[in-house]
Amino acid sequence: MSDQIELSSPPFDSVSQVRFSPTNPNHLLVAAWDTTVRFYDVAANEQKAKFDHRAAVLTTCFSDTNHAYSGCLDASVRELNLETEKxxxxxxxNDAISCMNYSSESNAVITGSWDRTLRFWDHRSASPQQLSHDLPERVYHMDLTKNTLVVAMASRMFHIYDIRKMDMPAQQRESSLKFMTRSxxxxVDGQGYATASTEGRIAVEYFDPSPEAQEKKYAFKCHRQTIEDxxxxxxxxxxxxxxxxNTFASAGSDGTVSIWDHKLKKxxxxxxxxxxxxxxxxxxxxxxxxxxxVSYTWDDGEEGLKNAERPAVFVRKVGDEVKPKG
Known part of the structure; x- marks a missing residue:
């Protein structure tokens, strides 16, 4: 199949995150449970660097062309020099780092942890940590669009921040989905976000708190299949x-990837x-x-590991299928 390649030298244990460079379309980071972050040139299908850590790496992000960051199960934040491999x-x-984003607006790496804090690190200063913000629950996921930061926590809680004034969240919400937030x-247009759960559903949400905007939000079922009734x-x-x-991809434990037009709900x-x-x-x-x-995600515990496929990373060329139809 020529529209996708499988990367050579993938991680040995489950993939935790794949992340492309914000400026170079061929540069990809892969964080994994084998305690590595691998840096690839996908056009050449070559691993350019490998960074060994002391514990499983749960999250990674680029800050610029030559620098990246990693967040680990051992609670450490590390800077990775992609040129020197240092x-x-x-x-x-104080606990595992579950997610991180780089804000080009504020030149800070933002990390979220199971220790119930968000922390901002200014990599240009001698003592990098700038600010720590306490949260009511463990941080599972977050994403950033311009100055708006969305944080998904345990107990289905969401905080939405303007990162220029972090003294309190701009909005606090409860998930529209009944089960634990998985993604x-x-x-990209800054209007809202999508969130998904362990129970095969996706919710599309909007930042604007007005009733008109909130009427547009909805949730739908996906990554489900009827097998023998x-x-x-x-x-x-x-x-x-x-x-x-601004269409989006969803991926699940069923091994499928779908592309959605959230405006047309299709x-x-x-x-x-x-x-x-x-x-x-x-x-x-x-x-x-x-x-x-692609890798085993422990949905079936120890048992499932016996038949688990070895981890792999595929890079697929996308075409008109990602364009909205309207």
Missing amino acids: IQHVGQH LACM VDHVWPVNALAFHPIY RLRQYQKYKAAIPSVAFNCDGTRLAVG
Whole structure:
């Protein structure tokens, strides 16, 4: 199949996150439970660098062309120099770091942790940690669009912040979905976000608190299949908005990736099924490729590990199927 490649030298253990460079459409980071962050040039299908950590890496992000960050189960934040392959310890949370984003608006790396804090690190200063913000619950996911930060926590809580005034959240919401939040992504036009749950549903939400805007929000079922009259429901592990068209991809433990037009409330495409669950997906900065991390996600505990496929990362060329129809 020529519209996708499988990356050579993938991680040995489950993929936790795939993340493209904000400026180079061929540069990809892959964080994994094998305690590595791998840096690839996907056009050449080559691993350019590998960063070994002391614990599973749960999250990673680029800050610029040559620098990235990692957040680990050992609660450490590290800076990765993609040219020299050097690792520098930036700072520490009190528990695992579950998610991170880089804000070009404020030149800060923002980390969310199970220790119930958000922390901002200014990598240009000698003592990088600027600010720590206490939250009511463990942080599971977050995403950033311009100056708006959405934080998904345990107990189905959401906080929405303007990162220029972090003294309190601009909005506090409860998830529209009944079950635990498994993924979150902000729309590229800054109007809202999508969130998904362990129970095969996606909700589309809008930031504008006015009743008119809030009337547009909705939720729908997906990543489900009826097999011999039994309904099988899978967690939706990952969401990613297309950087140009604002359509989005969803990926689940059923091994499928779908493309959705959230305005028309329609599925535009479902790609052929992968051999294992999909913990993470990402579009590149020019919207021509989609990275798909494929690996066992522990939905079936120890038992499922016996038959687990080895982890893989695929990079798929995308075409008109990601364009809205209207």
